[in-house]
Amino acid sequence: MPLGIYISVPFCRTKCSYCNFASDLFSRAVFERYVDRVCADIENAPQVAAEMGGQMERAVDSIYLGGGTPTMLEAVQLERIFATVRSGFDLNPDAEVTVECAPGTLTGAMLESLLRCGVNRVSLGVQSFVDQEAAAVGRLHKRTTVLEDIARLRAAGIANINIDLIAGLPHQTAESWEFSLAETIATGAPHVSVYMLEVDEDSRLGRELLAGGTRYHAHFVPDEEAIADFYLAACERLSTAGISQYEISNFARGGFESRHNLKYWTRSPYFGFGVDAHSMLFSATPDIDGVRFAPADSLEQFMSTAVLQRTEVSRRAALEESFFLGLRLTQGVRMQELTTKFGEAAIGNARAAVAEFVNDGLMQERGDFVCLTTRGRLLSNEVFERFIVADEITR
Ligand code: SF4
16 A cells, blocks of 8 residues: 655744744744754665564655654755655656745745645645734734635746635634634635644644633633534535535545545555654564654754654554544544454444444444534544543453
């Protein structure tokens, strides 16, 4: 099975107040050393795979540069990363090659560099088409910047564009959310990701919300119920516009589903390089299903050590993952396929959980598939937890 390759570039122009990723502002002097390290890791991938006990294909059918803001790198640095991937792996001619861009970072030189690298998909971190909302969380672009970037991408031949939106930004209202959705649809972008604002200790806005404070416009964040309504409105508006939901947070026109991201939810192998870049490979030994490994999640630690955190995925853990990752997909999971792979005895408890959720209106059966209902998608974390618990009881 061809691999997906993920490369993390943890550099940003500003730190958005809601961001809980391993990204930050660093001096440009660090960029070159980081690219050196990532390229060395790419060259060393077969050896790492063997040390981790994983099978590694040379064939690759997706590359995803995320972060962070990969377009912060110099064009020559970006091209060095791609050249290293191409010499270490066999990139399929029709591979999906995505780069995440912050609107306003696509200079002419960068656009030309993306084309030279074979990039055919760009993901734009728009978050909102309302300038006040984008500014409140520290985004540097305006609505017009996004529209100009999209026009320039199309003119350059990159029409496979994703727009990221966040439901729950400070100052967002039902009307302003509707405006962002309408603008998104009007761009004609074939892929849209809609995330609900995450409130946790890992972002400045999240910490302020948990503390009940007013910094970072925290007191202008819509309440949970409103955010859930925004999400439901997005599902409806996008689907009416022909951009169908295929995963909890992802929507696409037919044929534009993200090949790379689908690997995560279908448990297909991928190799990650860079800060906090996770990998999942099938196991080289038959007694375990797979191996997951990841380097340090801070730039400082990443640059100072090559140690990887390794986790073996047992057959039982693989079954759990099949449920809580597969159920993220609108189509859900195919029970017969899981029964064939893991055996009837192993999925007995999961069947009981499915029956309960169907009864509660959180899941439904569609032929051989079981999937979340609209309400189930809103309460997905609770559903997923139950699958792990239901399964762990038997351990
Ligand atoms: S641009 Fe993206 S990765 Fe960087 S701080 Fe903002 S949300 Fe985080």
